[in-house]
Amino acid sequence: MSEIKEITALEILDSRGTPTIYCEVTLSSGIQGFSMVPSGASTGEHEALELRDKDPNRYFGKGVLKAVANINGPINELLKGQSVLDQRSIDEAMISLDGTKSKSKLGANSILGVSLAVARAAANFKKMPLFESISPDKNYLLPTPMMNILNGGAHADNSLDFQEFMIRPFNAPTFAEALRWGSEIFYSLRSLLKEKNHVVSVGDEGGFAPNLSSDEESLDFILKAIEKAGLRPKTDVSIALDCAASEFFDKESKTYIEKKKKLSGHSFLSRTAKEQVEHLQKLCKNYPIDSIEDGLDENDWEGWKSLTQSLGKEIQIVGDDIFVTNPEFLQKGIDSDIGNSILIKLNQIGTLTETLDTMALAKKSNYKCVVSHRSGETEDSFIADLSVATACGQIKTGSLSRSDRIAKYNRLLQIEHLLSDSSKENLFYHK
Ligand code: PGA
Ligand code: ZN
Numbered sequence: 001m002s003e004i005k006e007i008t009a010l011e012i013l014d015s016r017g018t019p020t021i022y023c024e025v026t027l028s029s030g031i032q033g034f035s036m037v038p039s040g041a042s043t044g045e046h047e048a049l050e051l052r053d054k055d056p057n058r059y060f061g062k063g064v065l066k067a068v069a070n071i072n073g074p075i076n077e078l079l080k081g082q083s084v085l086d087q088r089s090i091d092e093a094m095i096s097l098d099g100t101k102s103k104s105k106l107g108a109n110s111i112l113g114v115s116l117a118v119a120r121a122a123a124n125f126k127k128m129p130l131f132e133s134i135s136p137d138k139n140y141l142l143p144t145p146m147m148n149i150l151n152g153g154a155h156a157d158n159s160l161d162f163q164e165f166m167i168r169p170f171n172a173p174t175f176a177e178a179l180r181w182g183s184e185i186f187y188s189l190r191s192l193l194k195e196k197n198h199v200v201s202v203g204d205e206g207g208f209a210p211n212l213s214s215d216e217e218s219l220d221f222i223l224k225a226i227e228k229a230g231l232r233p234k235t236d237v238s239i240a241l242d243c244a245a246s247e248f249f250d251k252e253s254k255t256y257i258e259k260k261k262k263l264s265g266h267s268f269l270s271r272t273a274k275e276q277v278e279h280l281q282k283l284c285k286n287y288p289i290d291s292i293e294d295g296l297d298e299n300d301w302e303g304w305k306s307l308t309q310s311l312g313k314e315i316q317i318v319g320d321d322i323f324v325t326n327p328e329f330l331q332k333g334i335d336s337d338i339g340n341s342i343l344i345k346l347n348q349i350g351t352l353t354e355t356l357d358t359m360a361l362a363k364k365s366n367y368k369c370v371v372s373h374r375s376g377e378t379e380d381s382f383i384a385d386l387s388v389a390t391a392c393g394q395i396k397t398g399s400l401s402r403s404d405r406i407a408k409y410n411r412l413l414q415i416e417h418l419l420s421d422s423s424k425e426n427l428f429y430h431k
Contacts, residue, residue: 051107151203
């Protein structure tokens with residue numbers, strides 16, 4: 001009865017109004033599972049391939065009808081009759097049908113859509129919450145949310161080169177309280193920005209996108225917002241950055257440039273890798289920053305090494321574009337002492353099984369995992385369950401606005417409620 005009867009897919013839209021995939025798996029028992037696939041903007045070069053139609057007459061080439069047809073046709077044929085209780089066999093069957101390293105034949109978006117819908121169908125079949133079905137070991141933790149309250153880089157049409165300025169309310173007693181702290185800081189920031197006549201419209205991940213003049217000015221606003229909300233920077237709430245530095249690395253001069261200033265015709269600074277590391281060190285000295293993601297370009301392994309040497313003992317150094325949730329890249333990073341943490345994005349690798357394998361490798365190697373959304377999201381809250389199931393302790397899923405972000409926070413509230421009578425004393429991960 002857990003066998004797949006049919007898999008169907010549909011072209012839907014993500015939070016940017018760009019096509020993506022809705023996938024539904026129906027079992028012979030009639031039980032179903034669905035998924036919706038996310039999509040990035042500042043993608044890593046080595047991510048698995050997101051198959052798009054490239055038909056200029058539809059959605060500027062971004063349609064996903066070919067990927068949808070791959071699910072309705074060959075993947076449906078391949079998996080019909082297989083039990084959803086064997087996630088690994090299903091994911092491996094799709095990987096070998098595709099036959100390419102980057103999943104470019106069927107598309108990682110098709111494969112992931114099916115992989116996640118299968119996981120949900122399995123949970124529904126077992127009559128279990130998704131997190132419990134993914135990991136029955138009951139060692140659950142609610143993650144510390146990393147909330148991106150100031151957006152820049154490729155996610156906002158403003159002056160900021162760093163993509164994400166996040167708050168981490170790690171000292172909250174529960175996830176629900178952490179969320180309240182985040183919301184109160186977000187609205188405190190809003191009024192501080194308004195006071196200084198800055199725009200308070202939001203970027204792709206729901207954080208404000210004002211035209212501030214420097215990283216320091218952004219961090220000063222966040223510090224004041226934490227205090228205005230009645231909380232203590234460093235003691236209650238720390239700051240995390242995602243520089244997404246590949247976006248402003250100038251390949252020709254091999255320097256990190258103030259790209260937004262350059263694009264708007266203003267004079268701009270450029271920093272060598274060494275200077276970029278020094279800049280980050282200085283920010284960490286002056287502000288309560290305890291996590292930096294993609295501080296350097298994804299191919300600048302030398303720069304990464306020196307960043308890890310200079311800051312890796314004190315703070316979290318997270319690899320996103322450099323590791324792309326891929327065990328091979330992570331292993332290379334581990335062997336070369338690069339970073340101490342990895343960002344986990346399901347669609348960078350393309351199946352749930354490979355994602356869990358990458359997380360297991362990280363854990364074994366004492367690297368921390370941060371489960372993450374993409375800048376293009378949907379109302380699918382799968383990653384909330386994934387973060388609890390793996391007890392990784394941290395989730396990055398945007399700011400305190402936009403339902404595509406809030407859907408994940410709301411799911412975590414439900415899970416915390418669901419687990420509240422469990423015998424475990426504290427379910428909330430602190431730091
Ligand atoms: P992306 O941004 O989804 O556009 O890649 C998120 C991130 O860089 O962490
Ligand atoms: Zn990133």
